[in-house]
Amino acid sequence: MQKNVIDWPVWAGVPVQPDDEEARQLLQEELSKPVYQEAEPSLLERIWTEILNWLGELLGQIRGVDAGLGTILLAVGAAVVIVIAVLLVRPRLNARRKRSGPAVFEQTSRLSAEAHRALADEAAAGSNWDEALTERFRAITRSAEERLVLDDQPGRTAGEVADRLQGAFSAFETDISWLALRFNEVHYGARPATPSDYERSVALDRNLTVSQPQSARATAQWAAPV
Template sequence: MPGDVPVEPDADQARDWAREELAGRIYEEAKPGLAERVLQSVLDWLGDVLNGLGGLGTGPGVLILAATAVVLIAVLVLVVRPRLNAKAKKKKTSEVFGSDLVETANDHRARADEAASEQRWDTAVAERFRAMVRSAEERVIFEVRPARTAAEAATSLSGAFPGSGTDIAWLGHRFDEILYGDKAARASDYQRAVELDSTLMHTRPAMADSASLPGMAVPR
């Protein structure tokens, strides 16, 4: 064995290595949120309470405490935890297009109008934003990228249409709030999205995205 390969670190070195490793970004991103940590702390505390009740006999007070602890655990596990998990999954991604199916801008506009006619404003607003992003791809304003997020799309669109930058940023933010947050869309949101979509369709972009596909036509 080479002489410079450590066989077993001492305690101080092991702590330093562990600190450096856990400081890595992958661990930082994997840390549970505040709500998850609180939930886990409560569960741990209730577990300690139940374990401590074992040495107190089986009097009425002890049984009531035990029953209360069990009920609290059931509520936390069956009600709170699923909501936290659902919230975490909801915030996991904010991609504009959630599937590999590539549809035209007009397909998304038709779906948006259909949803609006049924007053399903969340779907209507989301589909209208997708129509704008797909339209920009079709006009070669920026390249087709399935994993593009709403924020990235809004930034690229704002660069191409600086005169509408405020409305574009607003719609990108509303898209995330509606699909990946807990905010509901309104009829006024859809009307504003429709007007923005119409404006962009009739506006020549200020500049092409630097990452546009090579050999494609000049954006129009």
């Protein structure tokens, strides 16, 4: 009598009855994708090792099992590995995106550098140092865009602005990095701005305004103030 074989859906391209080596290769290919490799914490690596060892033992037991049931067990085991991978990697990737920082400008903001400076000075006059520092950093960023040191890129973060400005104004790398960090700290409420922070940001703004960028592209298109 012919045995009843369970009709179980399998992944496209996966052998219906893969041997141990094929199964291991399929899982290693899945786990080698960039989304998993980017995580790279030692804990994650140890978990992978344990999972693969467990799966290897499971595959060894499948050898003597009916082909249809073996395929089911293989699919379930692989699915468990993928689910665990996603659960472990996703929080890390979300944290990485959060650490990249907020966008410098709100989506609807198209103010000029001078307009942001005016808002910064107005906030400083009212002792609103968080707002003052935030608007001064926006003024610096917008000024760089107006002078073609930066391209107009919506959604750019403070860290990304700092990376580009440091390449164009190497003499002010320390202050640029500091201000980008303070912008993020103020935004997340980690540490409020102080009057001395604002004074330092104003000095940096003035220094950058009178300095010529080192970028060849920006230098070629430099527009000197009238």
